[in-house]
Amino acid sequence: MHAGEQAGEQAGEREITTQVSLTRPDGRLDPAAVGWTRRPLHDTSGIGRGRYGRGRNKRWEYWALTTPTHVVALTVSDIDYAAVLEVFVLDRTTGTSFGHDAIGLLGRGAELPPTLGAGAVRARTKSFRIDIDEVADGTRLQCISPRLELDVVAHRPAGHECLGVVVPWSERLFQYTVKDVGRPATGYLVVDGAPVAVPDGASWATLDHGRGRWPHAIEWNWGAGAGRTQGRTLGLQVGGRWTDGTGTTENAIVVDGRLSKIAAELTWDYDSSDWLAPWQVYGDGVRLRFTPVHLRTAGTDLKLISSRTHQAFGTWSGEVRDAAGTWVPVADLYGWAEEVRQRW
16 A cells, blocks of 8 residues: 655745744634744744643654664653653664653643743653753753663754744644754763764754644654755755645755755655555655665554554655755655654
């Protein structure tokens, strides 16, 4: 069985260049917030306030660190009725992985700022802790767990741009996401008591920041990668399915810190009976092939609430057209591609 979406539709998107509130005073979506940005400009403090949307509000920070030998992912989320907290570590050389997770009722154990960068991010459980703080020219990521010690800075070079997007399903249901790919990372990493190198120029951090209110049932694809190709620093961000029909996409490439927004809806073609077979992602301005080398699966089924994730790690190759119309080559860019089916 192959999974895919129709490609080639150009969304009528607009770039937002000044600060804007995501919500109206009553908690509904502010139409002026719908669009995309090159840096975080949305005030999302209306999410989670008051009675409006109670039970449907979702807030999270997901950071993924990739080094030549390891992947470390940190999740701090509050989905209104629960905090979902997770640490994931993949050894790229052996293909082995481990994780720690915890659920806190009514958001207990998670601390998230109302707006990106407006405060600390904290996770506190019996077995691990996560601290995420904005520092000069970057973001500091710290984690202590039984098998992991992490203290890394995701640097923000001068002029670095990232993709911010508002996806409007309705004035009641909507999502603001920031996908910040290709942040250079340096710091300290210990896995199972052994120090792990985080080499400058070969280690990258990617942020998935979310604030919004979601439909109960949703499916999405997400792919990201970061690295260097032909002497240029590239960050790749592609998505699909969850944005269909909204007039908005979450596709972009960042070349040496400069973002080019891709308005096309993309086709995702992959074999859901063989997740480690190559994936194809293509559309107007995008010709990509993803070659998986490791598969992570996760799932829960509580009937009303359920989740199924297939996340493949591997390399991206192909080409993407930038805002100037130039095709940018992508070669062996390490990252991931995933399919998620969610009821929440």
